[in-house]
Amino acid sequence: MRKSLTLLASGIATALALTACGGSTTSSSEVKELDPANPVTLTVGASPVPHAKILEFVNTELAPKAGLKLDIKEIEDYQTPNTALSDGSLDTNFYQHLPWYEDQVKTKGYDFAHGEGVHIEPYAAFSEKVKDVKDVGDGAKVAITNDPSNQVRALKVLQVAGLVEDIKDDSSVLTLTDAQNPKKLKFSENQPELLINDLKDPSVDLALINGNFILKAGLSTKDALAVESTDSNPYANFLAWRAESKDDARIKKLDELLHSPEVKAFIEKEWPNGDVTSAF
Incomplete structure (x- = not known):
């Protein structure tokens, strides 16, 4: 049932x-x-x-x-x-x-x-505005979860993509230094289940979405700009x-x-x- x-x-x-x-x-x-x-x-x-x-x-x-x-x-x-x-x-x-x-x-x-x-x-980053993560410009608006345990996970996806640096296990968007956030990305926090909606917001350049909500929305990581590795995950x-x-x-x-x-x-x-x- x-x-x-x-x-x-x-x-x-x-x-x-x-x-x-x-x-x-x-x-x-x-x-x-x-x-x-x-x-x-x-x-x-x-x-x-x-x-x-x-x-x-x-x-x-x-x-x-x-x-x-x-x-x-x-x-x-x-x-x-x-x-x-x-x-x-x-x-x-x-x-x-x-x-x-x-x-x-x-x-x-x-x-x-x-x-x-x-x-x-896998966590993944999606965009309806740019086709390549290299095209995410300075000051871009990034939608990210407000859940601390998954927020650092999302930040590590951005780090691998080259958008932020030196992310620690306790890092958050509220504590990032200028050195960690050289592109001066602007973060918009939201509940994880609402980030799919943020992806469609014209003001959002990039949205980081948890895997189960990726699937529920009918998206696929093959279309993402950056995807979390599953090795030793x-x-x-x-x-x-x-x-x-x-x-x-x-x-x-x-x-x-x-x-x-x-x-x-x-x-x-x-x-x-x-x-x-x-x-x-």
């Missing part, structure tokens, strides 16, 4: 619970093993693409034989999945990478655990769950299935140009 939810950070827990068919009805303590003859449901929050699409494949092709049924909740923004996981509206979520996860746990006090990386969606997305659910057989099985040869082959077939790459 796959349901689409477009929720914002305020009031999300109630909204998600009401749309989740009553939420998860099976506690993790009740599930010690799985029986294909009596499948149990696992409620998973996920970004629509590629996460929910990968989960759909698992739900159709792999989960039935494992005694598992996925109730997939598509969530557009980046705050809702962890808030809903924390309050129990979700059993697990599939949308985040380690830097984001660590920042969320540190700043919001979540008691979570996570699996190994499943896939990487620390931004692999993984399954996350509440720490108290560490012995939940449903979550263990889903994490196992997400790292199966079948899922790896599905990713390679579905995104052959590298918009999504396997992390295992």
Whole structure:
């Protein structure tokens, strides 16, 4: 089952619970093993693409034989999945990478655990005004995420493209020095899900967009001006769950299935140009 939810950070827990068919009805303590003859449901929050699409494949092709049924909740923004996981509206979520996860746990006090990386969606820079990154002029307006863990990621894409210099792991657009920003780029911060709209803004010269929103907008990294490398990339997305659910057989099985040869082959077939790459 796959349901689409477009929720914002305020009031999300109630909204998600009401749309989740009553939420998860099976506690993790009740599930010690799985029986294909009596499948149990696992409620998973996920970004629509590629996460929910990968989960759909698992739900159709792999989960039935494992005694598992996925109730997939598509969530557009980046705050809702962890808030809903924390309050129990979700059993697990599939949308985040380690830097984001660590920042969320540190700043919001979540008691979570996570699996190994499943896939990487490269960050990329797009423009509707110039055809080559070399044509981005001095003082150009650059739309960038306001999320710190992904903002430094975007800045590193610009660094590889030769537009900024000496980017550190804690760099942000607010702390860039003149030496780091020799072209005096003007940055416009926005929520990650809104950067596709910024790309169409006539005042924006360049927009840096996260991979899942690239896919949702029907774009491709092959048309980008600069693309993040996937080699030794620390931004692999993984399954996350509440720490108290560490012995939940449903979550263990889903994490196992997400790292199966079948899922790896599905990713390679579905995104052959590298918009999504396997992390295992």
